[in-house]
Amino acid sequence: MSVMIDGGNTILTARARLLGRHLDIKRLGHMEALATNPLVTAIGDTGHAVLFRSGAVVLFGVDEAQEAAFIEEIRPFVRDPLIQPEREDLPILIDPNRAESLERDRLVLADGDLARLQVVADILGKSVLLADQEARVALAFDRIEPLAERLRRQGRGVSDADTLLRHIGEALAIQQDMVGRGEIGDKPEILWEHPELERLFLNLEAEYEIRERQLVLERKLTLINDTAGTLLNLLQNKRSLRVEWYIVILIVVEIVLTLYELFLRAPGHG
Structure with missing residues (x-):
């Protein structure tokens, strides 16, 4: 599942992918922007994607089929695509009653608002x-x-x-x-x-x-x-x-030829 509910708390996975050397954000104007700098767009009912010029894309709350479909959609806007994209996944627990921290290989957040997702995406995008x-x-x-x-x-x-x-x-x-x-x-x-x-x-x-x-x-x-x-x-x-040696040799040859001509033209050698 892309998003799970555990005891009233939401569990989702952040999926960071580096697709290429550059992602042309300006050509993604057809996508609805939920936030900018970095660009955030919706995927399905609960998922989100955060996109970076570096070629990194960070997906939240999507399954593998949604991930594959979204990457295929933006692939034409990726410059110098990587044969094997860099990948990094991070499970996230949304729990307003706990302090925000990294524990047991998962991130605990107070809530899943877009601003927090942008911060998490910034780090994961830089990491890949x-x-x-x-x-x-x-x-x-x-x-x-x-x-x-x-x-x-x-x-x-x-x-x-x-x-x-x-x-x-x-x-x-x-x-x-x-x-x-x-x-x-x-x-x-x-x-x-x-x-x-x-x-x-x-x-x-x-x-x-x-x-x-x-x-x-x-x-x-x-x-x-x-x-x-x-x-x-x-x-x-x-x-x-x-x-420099070639120049020296040419100068020496020129001097030798000049002396030779002078010698031939000297009296008694005509």
């Missing part, structure tokens, strides 16, 4: 985005590590500048997805309207280690950029030195 970025950075590390090892062992790096530029471009793309579209380091705008929800946000942010994971990724991206940049500078310096 970070999971994808962590996988991308790990692959980038695997690709650039042999280049650094080759430099250490042989004293020379890669001979292909395009390869290094791709590494730098990948690192910049990850940073753009994380900071630009994902707004990882920012608080959700809903907190300006509902400052009483900041404690819930901070507790969830700490539980999912959002800032810690962001800092780790930033350090790794800096290392990738620095490594690729260093190898690229070495390659460019090597090419510059080679060009």
Whole structure:
């Protein structure tokens, strides 16, 4: 069931999915917006979907069939879709008589109003985005590590500048997805309207280690950029030195030809 009632309290599941690199929110104008920043729309009688530009979608109170149908509906608006979407589920208990907290792998909320769902969705959306970025950075590390090892062992790096530029471009793309579209380091705008929800946000942010994971990724991206940049500078310096030698050789050849012509034209050699 998408929503269950237990002793008068509601139990539902939040399903976070990262579908691609970008979701074109502006093209979803046909959907009825129950709230904005982030966009919230209804699914069925009791379900809700919260959508983010980062490509993340967080569904509340929907079953698998509703989830599949909704994702299929918005798929045309997803740019660079992932072959295997990142996923994260969180059971939620709505109980007005208990303090809001995470306990036994489930979240306890005082009520299920849209503002609270937006705060929860913000964290879950960032978490699946970070999971994808962590996988991308790990692959980038695997690709650039042999280049650094080759430099250490042989004293020379890669001979292909395009390869290094791709590494730098990948690192910049990850940073753009994380900071630009994902707004990882920012608080959700809903907190300006509902400052009483900041404690819930901070507790969830700490539980999912959002800032810690962001800092780790930033350090790794800096290392990738620095490594690729260093190898690229070495390659460019090597090419510059080679060009300088070519110029020296051409000058020497020109001097030799000039002396040869002068020698042939000298008196007694005509």
